Amino acid sequence: MRKLFLFSLFISNIFIFSQEQKTEMNTESTSVIYKKAEFPGGDTAFRKELFKMINAYIDIKTYAVNGVFTFSFDVQPDGKIKNLDVNPKVKNSELFIDDMLFCMRKVKTKWIPATKDGMPVTSNYTIKINFITDHTEHE
Numbered sequence: 001m002r003k004l005f006l007f008s009l010f011i012s013n014i015f016i017f018s019q020e021q022k023t024e025m026n027t028e029s030t031s032v033i034y035k036k037a038e039f040p041g042g043d044t045a046f047r048k049e050l051f052k053m054i055n056a057y058i059d060i061k062t063y064a065v066n067g068v069f070t071f072s073f074d075v076q077p078d079g080k081i082k083n084l085d086v087n088p089k090v091k092n093s094e095l096f097i098d099d100m101l102f103c104m105r106k107v108k109t110k111w112i113p114a115t116k117d118g119m120p121v122t123s124n125y126t127i128k129i130n131f132i133t134d135h136t137e138h139e
Helices: 002-017 042-057 093-106
Strands: 067-075 081-087 114-116 119-121 123-131
Touching (some): 042 093
Antiparallel strands (some): 067 123
């Protein structure tokens, strides 16, 4: 009797632990195609257009700007620029950032927005711009 009990216990364990696990495989591709924002003609063309607007609308000598500045901004799905931040900070930074954003918006050529799976999306873009003026900050 004991052998029969152990044998039935052994057989039942085989059936319990040998349950078939079915895993469905998703055969669809889950890769995301992302293309970053760009200015027609590249960064050099953007810098050229930006400096045209700065020279036309801003008295850059008002600010103590010499050297390389990092501009970080969002390119919207419609190709417009928002949320500009400039580093390093300078005297009158807020006014400088407002003036630079004004000049960036005056550039007539719109950015080509970033795309995710072919759809335009908001993206952050960073560019370095070198300012050289003959005015330095004196305190």
